Amino acid sequence: MSDVWSRIFTSAPTRALASGAVLFRRDDPIHSAYLLLEGSVRLERHLSDGTRLIIDRTVAPGLVARASLFVKRYHCDALCETSCRVAVLPRDTTLGALGEADLALAALADTAKDVQALRARLEVMRLKSVALRLDAYLDLHGVPARGGWVAVADWIGVTPPALYRELSKRRAAGEDL
Amino acid sequence: MSDVWSRIFTSAPTRALASGAVLFRRDDPIHSAYLLLEGSVRLERHLSDGTRLIIDRTVAPGLVARASLFVKRYHCDALCETSCRVAVLPRDTTLGALGEADLALAALADTAKDVQALRARLEVMRLKSVALRLDAYLDLHGVPARGGWVAVADWIGVTPPALYRELSKRRAAGEDL
DNA sequence: TAGAGAACATGATCGGGATCATGTCCGACG
DNA sequence: CGTCGGACATGATCCCGATCATGTTCTCTA
Numbered sequence: 001m002s003d004v005w006s007r008i009f010t011s012a013p014t015r016a017l018a019s020g021a022v023l024f025r026r027d028d029p030i031h032s033a034y035l036l037l038e039g040s041v042r043l044e045r046h047l048s049d050g051t052r053l054i055i056d057r058t059v060a061p062g063l064v065a066r067a068s069l070f071v072k073r074y075h076c077d078a079l080c081e082t083s084c085r086v087a088v089l090p091r092d093t094t095l096g097a098l099g100e101a102d103l104a105l106a107a108l109a110d111t112a113k114d115v116q117a118l119r120a121r122l123e124v125m126r127l128k129s130v131a132l133r134l135d136a137y138l139d140l141h142g143v144p145a146r147g148g149w150v151a152v153a154d155w156i157g158v159t160p161p162a163l164y165r166e167l168s169k170r171r172a173a174g175e176d177l
Numbered sequence: 178m179s180d181v182w183s184r185i186f187t188s189a190p191t192r193a194l195a196s197g198a199v200l201f202r203r204d205d206p207i208h209s210a211y212l213l214l215e216g217s218v219r220l221e222r223h224l225s226d227g228t229r230l231i232i233d234r235t236v237a238p239g240l241v242a243r244a245s246l247f248v249k250r251y252h253c254d255a256l257c258e259t260s261c262r263v264a265v266l267p268r269d270t271t272l273g274a275l276g277e278a279d280l281a282l283a284a285l286a287d288t289a290k291d292v293q294a295l296r297a298r299l300e301v302m303r304l305k306s307v308a309l310r311l312d313a314y315l316d317l318h319g320v321p322a323r324g325g326w327v328a329v330a331d332w333i334g335v336t337p338p339a340l341y342r343e344l345s346k347r348r349a350a351g352e353d354l
Numbered sequence: 355t356a357g358a359g360a361a362c363a364t365g366a367t368c369g370g371g372a373t374c375a376t377g378t379c380c381g382a383c384g
Numbered sequence: 385c386g387t388c389g390g391a392c393a394t395g396a397t398c399c400c401g402a403t404c405a406t407g408t409t410c411t412c413t414a
Binding site: 355356357358359360361362363364365366367368369370371372373374375376377378379380381382383384 | 388391392393395400
Binding site for chain 3: 146147148150160161164167168
């Protein structure tokens with residue numbers, strides 16, 4: 001895949017991190033950009049009452065906290081959910097590479113697609129019933145491959161049992177799913 | 178605000194549209210880019226069963242269907258929810274303007290921030306209770322201005338009554354909201 | 355080929371939020 | 385100044401989906 005970030009991070013040094021390791025903390029000044037090569041990273045904030053609010057999850061391959069390229073300090077903590085491998089590059093080097101207009105445009109195209117997908121998913125999550133959400137999912141993505149229903153349940157924001165009930169209802173009605 | 182799109186669309190011709198007007202339809206080839214100056218536009222798809230799935234809403238000022246800059250055909254319909262004013266520019270002209278690396282970078286920064294905000298909201302919507310979602314909202318945005326609670330209810334994906342109940346519970350517990 | 359683990363599937367119970375109804379308060383506007 | 389609409393607020397009811405429990409099937413691996 002001709003991914004922008006992997007092109008930019010070619011020959012960047014990599015670092016291995018254990019599950020639970022901290023990549024950066026809120027309010028740290030931002031010096032580096034991290035391309036996640038393996039594993040998954042959770043971005044979270046600590047709420048006043050001690051609980052934590054998950055802001056985002058990055059799964060490989062992907063740039064961790066993409067928006068951090070454009071601000072001075074992190075606005076959340078980053079923790080490895082699994083053991084991870086990241087490629088590390090100075091922030092300014094990364095931004096410099098985006099001085100190439102075609103790279104910047106490619107990054108913009110990727111990011112615009114992300115926005116589109118996220119907005120669509122948000123609208124799906126606003127639907128009130130499992131049935132409507134499933135309709136929406138099927139319209140956007142079609143019937144998943146074998147073993148994919150639990151991922152669908154997660155995507156539409158319901159529990160697997162709720163989804164299975166809806167599926168069996170539809171199968172009883174003759175649909176093939 | 179030194180917004181990228183308004184800079185690019187300076188001196189672009191504008192068009193007025195009535196509420197309900199169609200800006201484009203799914204599968205139309207994409208020739209133009211539309212900067213929404215006033216009003217709001219709904220992006221939707223028709224599902225097989227006749228119902229419509231809302232994919233996105235653009236409110237002024239904003240580029241309508243930003244991702245459409247990078248694909249050949251629209252993947253949804255665009256309808257004016259209110260009377261609207263849009264600035265219209267050929268797609269290639271718009272992309273050409275983004276050949277300026279600093280404009281492309283600014284657009285990327287905006288879009289990356291959008292992604293960040295959308296992901297955060299998605300995570301909030303995945304929380305199971307009004308209480309947790311309200312906590313998350315308050316951490317991210319703080320207490321809203323007068324007249325702002327119904328917008329909060331919408332943002333966190335619950336009905337106003339549900340939010341008011343949670344609010345009164347907290348006020349009874351001594352919090353000032 | 356036997357066992358483990360994950361997806362698939364379905365039942366029972368319970369609670370929280372949607373929904374509908376109703377009412378107050380305040381600010382905008384003629 | 386009056387009234388009109390929208391935010392604020394709260395009560396009652398109902399239903400859907402979370403949750404917990406239990407069991408089956410499939411596939412991967414030892």
